[in-house]
Amino acid sequence: MVEPLLAATDVTVRFGGLVALDHVDLEVAPGGITGLIGPNGAGKTTLFNVITGLRQPNQGRVLLDGSDISRWPTQRRARAGVARTFQRLELFVGLSVRDNLLSAWEASVSGGVFGRSGAEGRARVGEVLSRLGLVSVADRRAGELPTGLGRMVELGRALCTRPRVLLLDEPSSGLDAAETARFRDLLLEVVGQDAGGPSVLLVEHDVRLVMEVCDQITVLDFGKRIASGPPEEIRDDPAVIAAYLGDQGVTDVA
Numbered sequence: 001m002v003e004p005l006l007a008a009t010d011v012t013v014r015f016g017g018l019v020a021l022d023h024v025d026l027e028v029a030p031g032g033i034t035g036l037i038g039p040n041g042a043g044k045t046t047l048f049n050v051i052t053g054l055r056q057p058n059q060g061r062v063l064l065d066g067s068d069i070s071r072w073p074t075q076r077r078a079r080a081g082v083a084r085t086f087q088r089l090e091l092f093v094g095l096s097v098r099d100n101l102l103s104a105w106e107a108s109v110s111g112g113v114f115g116r117s118g119a120e121g122r123a124r125v126g127e128v129l130s131r132l133g134l135v136s137v138a139d140r141r142a143g144e145l146p147t148g149l150g151r152m153v154e155l156g157r158a159l160c161t162r163p164r165v166l167l168l169d170e171p172s173s174g175l176d177a178a179e180t181a182r183f184r185d186l187l188l189e190v191v192g193q194d195a196g197g198p199s200v201l202l203v204e205h206d207v208r209l210v211m212e213v214c215d216q217i218t219v220l221d222f223g224k225r226i227a228s229g230p231p232e233e234i235r236d237d238p239a240v241i242a243a244y245l246g247d248q249g250v251t252d253v254a
């Protein structure tokens, strides 16, 4: 088995009496897309928060490339290559699309932006704008954009930092079918490409999308990992169907 790029081991998070994560293990292999699925309230976003350092778990560790990063603050993890998007869009609504991306790049530069050329940041931002089809809206305020474009801007902010692992929290929510299809194609394009693309951990309600793009899927239910494996296995797993897929009407997805 390949060493995981990112691993969470034995993670437990309690909110008062509620056990949001109960001894959860998760691995993200280098170069691929790992899905994280499960019903509302299963603990997916909480696990993202633990991985990115927004929440300290009651128990458990987070490893990046084998190094224990559990005690690192959020910013240090980001600089080491852990990037995320949020379930609810979190953009600087008053800034232009371009400045949203530029500020993400600046925050990711280790030691701050001083000493790094502004040209380097602008070049990276330009690359990402064109890859995501955002050039024509680069000077618009992010707050004016429809959700579909807003999601692209958020993905752009994460990509500007050249992440090693990219955590996407329900990126297709608020997108229509055409936008979701476009998002899927972009995702496949930016991931693992010529050794420069990030590995992805994808939380997503659109199970069809998950089954199409993921190499591995982990399923959470009430804070517990109930299954983990390739899409073909997950689709036919009785526990997963009972807990989640049965309600999605997609157990027959090819």
Ligand SMILES: Nc1ncnc2c1ncn2[C@@H]1O[C@H](COP(=O)(O)OP(=O)(O)O)[C@@H](O)[C@H]1O
Pocket: 015, 018, 020, 038, 039, 040, 041, 042, 043, 044, 045, 046, 047
């Ligand atoms: N800050 C919090 N305080 C109290 N309970 C929380 C908090 N964040 C999440 N929870 C609870 O933890 C459980 C897991 O939530 P979450 O990780 O958001 O699930 P998911 O992303 O899978 O829908 C839910 O029962 C939720 O209500």
Ligand SMILES: [Mg+2]
Pocket: 044, 045, 046, 087
């Ligand atoms: Mg969530």
